[in-house]
Amino acid sequence: MTIDLRSDTVTRPTAAMREAMARAEVGDDVFGDDPTVLRLQQRVAEMLGFEAALYVPSGTQSNLVALMTHCGRGDEYLVGQQAHCYRWEAGGAAVLGSIQPQPLPQQADGSIALADIAANIKPDDAHFARSRLLCLENTWGGRVLPQTYVQEATALARSKGLACHLDGARLFNAAVASGRSAAELAQPFDSVSVCFSKGLGAPVGSALCGSREFIQRAHRWRKMAGGGLRQAGIIAAGALHALEHHVDRLAEDHANARRLAEGLQGLPGVQVTPPQTNIVFVDLPAERAAGLVERLAERGVLCTGLYTLRFVTHLNVTADDIDRALPVLRELLSA
Numbered sequence: 001m002t003i004d005l006r007s008d009t010v011t012r013p014t015a016a017m018r019e020a021m022a023r024a025e026v027g028d029d030v031f032g033d034d035p036t037v038l039r040l041q042q043r044v045a046e047m048l049g050f051e052a053a054l055y056v057p058s059g060t061q062s063n064l065v066a067l068m069t070h071c072g073r074g075d076e077y078l079v080g081q082q083a084h085c086y087r088w089e090a091g092g093a094a095v096l097g098s099i100q101p102q103p104l105p106q107q108a109d110g111s112i113a114l115a116d117i118a119a120n121i122k123p124d125d126a127h128f129a130r131s132r133l134l135c136l137e138n139t140w141g142g143r144v145l146p147q148t149y150v151q152e153a154t155a156l157a158r159s160k161g162l163a164c165h166l167d168g169a170r171l172f173n174a175a176v177a178s179g180r181s182a183a184e185l186a187q188p189f190d191s192v193s194v195c196f197s198k199g200l201g202a203p204v205g206s207a208l209c210g211s212r213e214f215i216q217r218a219h220r221w222r223k224m225a226g227g228g229l230r231q232a233g234i235i236a237a238g239a240l241h242a243l244e245h246h247v248d249r250l251a252e253d254h255a256n257a258r259r260l261a262e263g264l265q266g267l268p269g270v271q272v273t274p275p276q277t278n279i280v281f282v283d284l285p286a287e288r289a290a291g292l293v294e295r296l297a298e299r300g301v302l303c304t305g306l307y308t309l310r311f312v313t314h315l316n317v318t319a320d321d322i323d324r325a326l327p328v329l330r331e332l333l334s335a
């Protein structure tokens, strides 16, 4: 018995999803005639309230293509110090896009203080890179960004002539947890990236959404990045199936995360952050944390982390799995 709580990327396609993939009508998407890819792009654009969308192989490529579409050589983007599209994408925007990041500290809820945004938008002066873009992330560390903050931050950026991009890898988790539609959460942004391969449980892909004109320009960068795929309808069918069947059920993942967090209450020295969505963080004293991930794995419970352990619930984790993981966790986290 292994309960894999390392990430919501470990999900396997369901039987129904595989069937949809097997039945998918395909064409050559580089020629623009894969009907399933076209349907997926239309559907996700509609759900997020944009004119157009582009199916890309990964969230990393989606963010890279967005950055390269918004920014040119010598431009800069303002971004959280811990944000995925700054810290976790191998420096792609700088290396491949000649785009300078301006990383800024984040508050506990993932937001970047408005004063920090304002103070770091550069005047038009030959000494500075041109400030072109503000990037936010929702959810961030499993937290839903406060929507009033999103409104204020994007309005501030826009008042200084910047565009706004949202890394919404887990935007549907944010939508389900907040009771707002994905379109409402996406509305303040010029472009939004969403992942199909995380909580939605599809095997491959993300989508970048924006205006028709933006997506047209993004198309060229996707090709350059090597993201032009041929009979991509086979994998796009998995993503389309996920959009139709796996959005509302994210509430189950959130309930399972709460079940896990509640089950870990009361262990001496162990601090559990109450989850808003599908990610549970658990802080431990250093001496107890050493080698813990390995010991948990030997007992069939997989997670990641060092002093802060991270547990992610998803499509392939049931409430029963949580109940089976809890005694193991309670035993080893106390030892």
Ligand SMILES: *Cc1c(COP(=O)(O)O)cnc(C)c1O
Pocket: 057, 058, 059, 060, 061, 063, 084, 085, 137, 167, 169, 170, 195, 197, 206
């Ligand atoms: C996973 C993730 C990505 C990147 O997605 P990949 O498909 O793994 O490249 C981008 N942003 C956030 C917030 C993510 O969690």
